[in-house]
Amino acid sequence: MHNKEEITKRVINVFANSFNMDESKVKISDTKKDIELWDSIGHLHLIMNIELEFEIRLSVDEINGINSVENCIKIINKSLDGN
Amino acid sequence: MKVYFLGNYTQNLVSDTFIRFAKAQNFDITVYTSGFNQYRQEIINPNSPLYRHSPDVVFLSVDLFTLTEDIIYSNAKNLSGVFEERISDFLQLLKTLDENLTGTQIFIDNFFFFRPVTMATIEYNSPFGYLQLENIANTMLTEMVAGTGNLKIVNVKSLVDQKGAENLFDERMHYLAKSHWSQKGLQDLAGLYLRYFKAYKGIRKKCVVLDLDNTLWGGIIGDDGIENIKLSNDGEGKAFYDFQRELLKLYNRGILLAINSKNTEEIVVETMEKHPYMLLKPDHFISMKINWNNKAQNMEEIADEINLGLDSLVFLDDSEFEREVIRNKFPEIYTPALPKDFSEYPNFIRNLDVFDFLSLTGDDFARNKMYKSNVQRNKLRKSTMNIEDFYYSLDMEATINKTTPFQVPRIAQMTQKTNQFNLRTQRYTESDIKRFMEDENHEVYFLSLADKFGDNGIVGTAIINIDGEAAFIDSFIFSCRALGRTAETALLNYIIDDVKSKGLKKLEGEYLPTKKNMPCKDFYKDHGFEGKGGKWGINLDDYQHKHIPWIKVFS
Structure with missing residues (x-):
């Protein structure tokens, strides 16, 4: 089992780096609409950074499913537990 | 410096990575990225963003699979003929780009298929396997590029061969983002582009x-x-x-x-x-x-x-x-x-990625000999009594003339690379130089210098711009390996005689200070020019040459 709190922290850090934001500005409830640089290219940078950070490989369905910080954390946890 | 990315797949991921790498090495660049698969329109339309931005460097990346997908999956009887026609169309477009962007360095990826095909037993056993097609396309590209001035090939195929398709490509990206590169692939590709960019800027270890x-x-x-x-x-x-x-x-x-x-x-x-x-x-x-x-x-x-x-x-x-x-x-x-x-x-x-060249001139091959003689020259200088004796002891012979096509690569290289003795630090490409040579209001001069220790090759160049009765020295550049031997005076004297013979009245010049060009700060002052605030001039009728009898001048 992975430490959920620690994972949340790391996800927020990846969001901040991917979208040029301060960590304190990233909220769990943020969706694609709330983050300015989260467009289609930004999405791919985010996915690549997540895969690098957590050493996981997401499927096309998982990649397409990520549309908020909250469900991103959920999908990462699921992927980590599955390994 | 403006860099433009263009291609037939999503370029943004590559260009974003390139920007990150370039900024990390303190390059001052502005990067523009063309819209997805817009390269044809951009090249054909003279008012496209590509031409409006007049970039210094263009990276054109066209994926062979995407370019020829419809052909390689067809049942065409004359597959290689149709394939060659498609490549030939593309090369025509490339030629248009080269002609429309005369002062720009254009980089084009060589061709490769990014999907695994090499395990197929039919490869090399049928006349038109993927690998043969890849070779045909690359041969055609190489032949076409050899006849142009601004195009250079980026050897992405060797990167793929070395690092492997499994590491560099990502099928998810192909389907989700219309870009076949994995994160590792993007980094390696952007890193390779940066090597070519640095080679273009002449940045290398010596x-x-x-x-x-x-x-x-x-x-x-x-x-x-x-x-x-x-x-x-x-x-x-x-x-x-x-x-x-x-x-x-x-x-x-x-x-x-x-x-x-x-x-x-x-x-x-x-x-x-x-x-x-x-x-x-x-x-x-x-x-x-x-x-x-x-x-x-x-x-x-x-x-x-x-x-x-x-x-x-x-x-x-x-x-x-x-x-x-x-x-x-x-x-x-x-x-x-x-x-x-x-x-x-x-x-x-x-x-090691610190010795990159885009092309080698005769001077590059001879550089070792020249530096070696410089070390000997400096030793001689320490042992001779006065500076004029030293100049005479060198037996210097200078060849000074107007530039012919043979000198163009070296002259462009000098404008790009020389920092210390460069009065205005204007950077020019080979096609810029050719344009000056053809224009009646410009002259491009070169000086090559030999002495008893060896031939230094072309060490000086100057470009002037004539306007009415005055000529303006747009560029005056000397390689630092030839400084301290008064050869720069020989070049200036030659220019003065030449503009005088054209009936001009004034010669003007300018010193634009940079971080590195202190050594030539007093060049005009030392040669009797009058001026202030970096602008200098002489009246050609009253001007007295500075004598340098120790250099034999040929033209």
């Missing part, structure tokens, strides 16, 4: 400073003796032979070599002269510091002797201790760790 024991040969020469060191043309000793061969190849391309070693000089020189597999001889080294001094002190003397900035040196030593000594004292010197296993030494040199 001298490799080498240790000896366990670097140029295996073992300790002072303990083991000449017969027992590892250095041979077969077996494990061949690794050191191959390592030396790679260094010799760098030498032949104009990279200088020097030695900084704790050893007894006589033993080393004897080894170099007598060992049958010692490829590097004393003559190959611009400077040899073989003694028991501290290596930092030796390094200082080497840099001083060859008159190069510390940031153009590379230091190779098997000892981490010695590398740390140099890194601490001279962080500007590039001091990478040699591989622990000497069998990796030759590949280590092959993979």
